[in-house]
Amino acid sequence: MIQVDHLSKSYGGFTAVDDVSFTCQPGRVTGFLGPNGAGKTTTMRVMVGLTPATRGQVTIGGHDYRHIPNPGRHVGVLLDASAQHAGRTGREILTLGATTMGLPQSRVDQMLELVGLSKAESKRRLRNYSLGMKQRLGIAHALLGDPSVLILDEPANGLDPAGIRWMRGLLKGYADRGGTVLLSSHLLHEVELIADEMILIGHGRIVAQGDRTSLMAAHRRSALTLATSLDNDKLAAELTATGHAVTPMGAGLHIAATPEEVGRAALAAHVVLTDLRDGGANLEDLFLELTSSTQRDEIGATA
Amino acid sequence: MSTTVPELHLDVADTVPIPFWRQVRVEFRKSYDTRAGFWLLATIGILVGLVEGFILIATLVQESPVLWSDFAYTAGGITSLLLPVLAILLVTSEWSQRSAMVSFTLEPRRSRVVGAKLAVSAIYAVLTMVAMLVIGVVGTGICELVQPELTEWDFDAKLAIAFLVSQLLTMALGFAFGSLLLNTPAAIVVFFIYWYIVPTVLFVVGELRDWLGDLLEWFNFQASLQPLVDWELNTGEEWAKLLVSGFIWIVLPLAGGIYRILRAEVK
Numbered sequence: 001m002i003q004v005d006h007l008s009k010s011y012g013g014f015t016a017v018d019d020v021s022f023t024c025q026p027g028r029v030t031g032f033l034g035p036n037g038a039g040k041t042t043t044m045r046v047m048v049g050l051t052p053a054t055r056g057q058v059t060i061g062g063h064d065y066r067h068i069p070n071p072g073r074h075v076g077v078l079l080d081a082s083a084q085h086a087g088r089t090g091r092e093i094l095t096l097g098a099t100t101m102g103l104p105q106s107r108v109d110q111m112l113e114l115v116g117l118s119k120a121e122s123k124r125r126l127r128n129y130s131l132g133m134k135q136r137l138g139i140a141h142a143l144l145g146d147p148s149v150l151i152l153d154e155p156a157n158g159l160d161p162a163g164i165r166w167m168r169g170l171l172k173g174y175a176d177r178g179g180t181v182l183l184s185s186h187l188l189h190e191v192e193l194i195a196d197e198m199i200l201i202g203h204g205r206i207v208a209q210g211d212r213t214s215l216m217a218a219h220r221r222s223a224l225t226l227a228t229s230l231d232n233d234k235l236a237a238e239l240t241a242t243g244h245a246v247t248p249m250g251a252g253l254h255i256a257a258t259p260e261e262v263g264r265a266a267l268a269a270h271v272v273l274t275d276l277r278d279g280g281a282n283l284e285d286l287f288l289e290l291t292s293s294t295q296r297d298e299i300g301a302t303a
Numbered sequence: 304m305s306t307t308v309p310e311l312h313l314d315v316a317d318t319v320p321i322p323f324w325r326q327v328r329v330e331f332r333k334s335y336d337t338r339a340g341f342w343l344l345a346t347i348g349i350l351v352g353l354v355e356g357f358i359l360i361a362t363l364v365q366e367s368p369v370l371w372s373d374f375a376y377t378a379g380g381i382t383s384l385l386l387p388v389l390a391i392l393l394v395t396s397e398w399s400q401r402s403a404m405v406s407f408t409l410e411p412r413r414s415r416v417v418g419a420k421l422a423v424s425a426i427y428a429v430l431t432m433v434a435m436l437v438i439g440v441v442g443t444g445i446c447e448l449v450q451p452e453l454t455e456w457d458f459d460a461k462l463a464i465a466f467l468v469s470q471l472l473t474m475a476l477g478f479a480f481g482s483l484l485l486n487t488p489a490a491i492v493v494f495f496i497y498w499y500i501v502p503t504v505l506f507v508v509g510e511l512r513d514w515l516g517d518l519l520e521w522f523n524f525q526a527s528l529q530p531l532v533d534w535e536l537n538t539g540e541e542w543a544k545l546l547v548s549g550f551i552w553i554v555l556p557l558a559g560g561i562y563r564i565l566r567a568e569v570k
């Protein structure tokens with residue numbers, strides 16, 4: 001539904017987004033992950049025509065966003081929950097949006113209720129809103145026109161844990177009804193649980209994409225296990241004999257083998273294991289490794 | 304695979320584009336739904352009310368003669384001084400508050416948003432002219448009841464139209480500076496210097512040498528506007544001066560400001 005095609009954006013000599021391509025499918029939540037300054041916001045701004053692309057293009061449902069008539073009815077956008085007049089009340093902000101899109105005032109009340117902003121809260125001015133309340137209002141604004149595509153930039157920012165869980169449910173339900181959701185975050189755990197698909201971006205480039213399993217499978221490094229036993233020397237000797245590199249570490253061992261191999265070695269050597277852990281990369285390590293330039297450079301240099 | 308292809312296409316054929324009048328409605332609402340906008344309008348209203356009340360009482364107490372234009376011009380003068388600030392705010396507040404991001408996301412055809420804001424400025428110019436006429440009628444009407452022999456209805460439609468034209472121009476110029484600078488205080492200061500001080504400077508400098516005075520007349524928009532306001536725009540030279548100076552004073556800044564808004568990366 002959203003198609004990003006060889007998109008690049010440069011500011012002077014600095015390339016903020018570098019040849020980025022990906023697609024977001026209907027019925028799925030796509031997580032757009034990357035550390036601060038990776039180029040997520042810039043990519044999303046190009047999507048909705050606020051920033052011109054240097055090269056490449058983005059289409060939404062086959063259209064350039066700027067050519068979609070009354071785009072709020074098709075694409076819900078939340079780029080920055082604070083980018084509203086601080087002196088307007090939440091209700092007034094939604095009313096302006098609803099009027100622009102040609103929606104009845106009742107839609108405003110529905111959306112306020114959906115995002116859990118009370119009547120009293122909706123009559124406060126935006127400058128008196130907490131960040132979490134602004135995010136809720138922003139999500140309400142994005143959903144006003146009952147769009148089939150949602151583009152949300154860091155919507156979980158500032159939400160409390162209950163709010164994050166609420167948003168997860170909301171977006172999941174939205175995607176289950178056939179909607180397309182693209183949401184960005186710099187925090188893996190915010191999107192890990194809802195994203196069917198993840199796009200990892202670092203320094204303007206896409207470094208990995210896919211669902212959780214395929215990401216892990218594609219980037220599985222050599223096996224690594226951390227083990228502690230009642231007789232580390234005996235276990236180390238058995239593992240070395242079967243051809244695995246072993247280095248002592250603290251009270252335990254650092255072994256270049258899978259946990260299963262270590263378990264079998266302990267069984268063969270009749271050693272009691274007291275701790276056995278998979279030391280291989282988890283998604284978070286993968287995320288940090290892929291998106292940090294210094295590590296990427298080191299890996300590139302030593303490979 | 305083939306069944307998923309139609310789903311990937313967003314059907315927009317049945318969606319009606321946002322009509323211009325609706326955008327105008329939204330922009331009009333934005334002009335008074337914030338404290339800044341509301342109090343600017345309220346201040347104009349209160350000031351006009353106070354000054355007109357003062358004129359009315361002074362006239363009646365001193366039993367002095369009074370004209371319809373005394374009331375109307377006072378109302379017009381006060382509004383024409385302050386209302387351009389509203390035109391400035393229409394543009395700059397979207398930038399300082401960053402709501403332009405939302406406005407241009409909901410209506411990516413930015414020229415329509417800019418056009419709607421210009422239309423709102425024009426609507427306010429018309430409204431002030433109507434208010435000026437009504438206030439003139441009310442003030443003069445009260446005096447007519449109390450002291451008919453001292454009251455004169457010197458109503459002149461030409462003057463009302465001249466007022467409307469200059470009000471439209473100052474609103475357009477306020478709008479232009481708002482869009483050029485995209486910053487409220489800077490736009491207000493530059494606007495007042497440009498509109499109220501530069502013409503005087505041009506005139507004073509023109510007094511130094513005859514040839515300089517002749518040349519500067521082509522740049523002095525307010526001076527060129529005077530024949531129009533007086534309904535004495537007769538000669539071709541007067542027309543030419545009005546067009547040349549109007550181009551320099553109004554068209555250039557407005558075109559530059561609109562160009563900036565249409566191109567700006569909204570942050």
Ligand SMILES: Nc1ncnc2c1ncn2[C@@H]1O[C@H](COP(=O)(O)OP(=O)(O)O)[C@@H](O)[C@H]1O
Pocket residue numbers: 011014016034035036037038039040041042043
């Ligand atoms: N207008 C601009 N001029 C110069 N650099 C910019 C501009 N906008 C964004 N950048 C830079 O582009 C990079 C990507 O920014 P952004 O897309 O906001 O990252 P993210 O949203 O992933 O945190 C950053 O290094 C940022 O400083």
Ligand SMILES: [Mg+2]
Pocket residue numbers: 037040041042153154
């Ligand atoms: Mg960002």
